Amino acid sequence: MIKLLIVDDERFIRETIASIIDWKSLGVEVIGQAADGIEAYHIILDEYPDIVMTDIKMPGLSGIELIQKIHAADKDTAFIILSGYDDFEYAKEAMKYGVRHYLLKPCNAQQIISCIHETVADLFRRNTFRESQSLSRQLNSGIFLSIFHQCIASGSKDLSFLHSYEKYLDFKSAPYELYYLFYLEDRFLQDAVDAIEQYRKSSVPGISFHYVYVRNTLTVFSLSVLADSDGLNRFLDTLSFPGQSVSLVCHGKRFPSLESLCLELLPKITRYETISYSDGTDMIPLCNYQNITQSVQRLTESLCACSGEEGEAALDSLLDLLSGISDLNFLRQLASSILLQYVSRRSYTSTVRAAEFLMKIHDLTDTETLLEKLSEQLHCTLRETSASRPKHTELSDKIKEYIQEHLDNPNLSLKWISENYLYMNVDHISKRFYKETGQKFSNYLTEVRIARAKDLLGNSDTSKIQYVAEKVGCGNNPQYFSQLFKHYTGMTPSNYIKLISKDT
Numbered sequence: 001m002i003k004l005l006i007v008d009d010e011r012f013i014r015e016t017i018a019s020i021i022d023w024k025s026l027g028v029e030v031i032g033q034a035a036d037g038i039e040a041y042h043i044i045l046d047e048y049p050d051i052v053m054t055d056i057k058m059p060g061l062s063g064i065e066l067i068q069k070i071h072a073a074d075k076d077t078a079f080i081i082l083s084g085y086d087d088f089e090y091a092k093e094a095m096k097y098g099v100r101h102y103l104l105k106p107c108n109a110q111q112i113i114s115c116i117h118e119t120v121a122d123l124f125r126r127n128t129f130r131e132s133q134s135l136s137r138q139l140n141s142g143i144f145l146s147i148f149h150q151c152i153a154s155g156s157k158d159l160s161f162l163h164s165y166e167k168y169l170d171f172k173s174a175p176y177e178l179y180y181l182f183y184l185e186d187r188f189l190q191d192a193v194d195a196i197e198q199y200r201k202s203s204v205p206g207i208s209f210h211y212v213y214v215r216n217t218l219t220v221f222s223l224s225v226l227a228d229s230d231g232l233n234r235f236l237d238t239l240s241f242p243g244q245s246v247s248l249v250c251h252g253k254r255f256p257s258l259e260s261l262c263l264e265l266l267p268k269i270t271r272y273e274t275i276s277y278s279d280g281t282d283m284i285p286l287c288n289y290q291n292i293t294q295s296v297q298r299l300t301e302s303l304c305a306c307s308g309e310e311g312e313a314a315l316d317s318l319l320d321l322l323s324g325i326s327d328l329n330f331l332r333q334l335a336s337s338i339l340l341q342y343v344s345r346r347s348y349t350s351t352v353r354a355a356e357f358l359m360k361i362h363d364l365t366d367t368e369t370l371l372e373k374l375s376e377q378l379h380c381t382l383r384e385t386s387a388s389r390p391k392h393t394e395l396s397d398k399i400k401e402y403i404q405e406h407l408d409n410p411n412l413s414l415k416w417i418s419e420n421y422l423y424m425n426v427d428h429i430s431k432r433f434y435k436e437t438g439q440k441f442s443n444y445l446t447e448v449r450i451a452r453a454k455d456l457l458g459n460s461d462t463s464k465i466q467y468v469a470e471k472v473g474c475g476n477n478p479q480y481f482s483q484l485f486k487h488y489t490g491m492t493p494s495n496y497i498k499l500i501s502k503d504t
Helices: 009-018 037-047 063-073 086-094 108-124 134-154 158-166 186-205 230-238 257-271 290-305 308-322 327-343 351-362 367-386 396-405 414-422 427-435 441-457 462-471 480-490 491-504
Strands: 002-007 029-033 052-053 077-081 101-106 176-182 210-214 217-223 250-256 273-278 283-289
Touching: 002 009, 002 108, 009 029, 029 037, 029 283, 037 052, 037 063, 037 441, 037 480, 052 063, 063 086, 077 086, 077 327, 101 108, 101 367, 108 283, 108 462, 134 158, 134 257, 134 273, 134 283, 134 290, 134 308, 134 327, 176 257, 186 210, 186 217, 186 230, 186 308, 210 257, 217 257, 250 257, 283 308, 283 327, 283 351, 290 308, 290 327, 308 327, 308 367, 327 351, 351 367, 396 427, 396 441, 414 427, 427 441, 441 462, 441 480, 441 491, 462 480, 462 491, 480 491
Parallel strands: 002 029, 002 052, 052 077, 077 101
Antiparallel strands: 176 217, 176 250, 210 217, 210 273, 273 283
């Protein structure tokens, strides 16, 4: 669902916009309202909306200044200018940052709805859900492989394990589409995937497709393509291959979440001996070797629960079992699942290194080398677990350390950290940070910046305010720094310097 933030310093206007439109019917969720640009900026850091509808002239931080700051940090956010000032100069300034929509007050509900439709279409064309970088894409593919593997191990009787992957994927709020292509013979499987990938790249390049094949049925699922929800369905209806003994039949279905999709799909596919999965590249067979899979699952659980000598014993047993597997694809599947399960259970274990490992084993061509690499990775991870490092390092501690080291980065946000450092689902990280610290990320980030600014200002004069602004992540915008500092301390940086100097 598309997230919308409404920003206006007039309470009546923002509350009216929030209430007069049935946002849910548009596939939009109003995640909040802000009375000024500074409040809006902090909400964006915490909630990362897809669309921000903002007034231009506001106290603290104007709409244009807000757009400028967010554009520098995250170009995926779309803006709609809402203003009572019929001044083209504002529109021209906004256009520099890709803003295409400008509503003049007063405007009616239909004008707002039309503007929202156009903005959603723009989001799609600009690849709001852009193709992941190779590291994240490989991790994402490995996660789905791991899910299918665990489902095979449990016989699809218990799907509670899905919750352990919530740090990587949004299982609750993002809608998904699923299509069944019936009667597809396996000799045409790769041709079908290649054809659908060509359609994806030309029609919906920002959306990743996932493919599952079991006995003459190809299943294709992805994030819901809001701009053209029937496009893939129409394409699949026209798909055919010379030599097919039976015409293909397509059936599409939309799910409100990834969790509901999994609850329907997973029990169906685990009835078959071989399950093939692809992220659009190679088709990977998942062999339903029930006894081996269950044993690996049991030993992996022991490995996750133990450390020290007990952990080493569980790891030795696990590697001994894996050494007897000659099927490279099956061993690759198990190795990915073991590592991802271990990382998902150990919050302090590096997901970045896990992703890098998945990329490495994808290119290996023999089971002996693969097993050697897996052994090195797990032994290294187990040693870290048993070291003097606290056994329950909070995820928030890692985020706090990163903030301290990169405080001068003006684009620092929880979304950026999740996508470029932790490789986890940003919703999961946001909830964990709040649960562990009792405060929102934006509040903590501001507190750290203000505290660092006070330290630096205490040893500076008024000519160094721009230097301090840069050091605390306000870039080359001392005006915004001054507004932020005054908003939280009640005085300007210049007055604070004078006060400190006087006390000294």
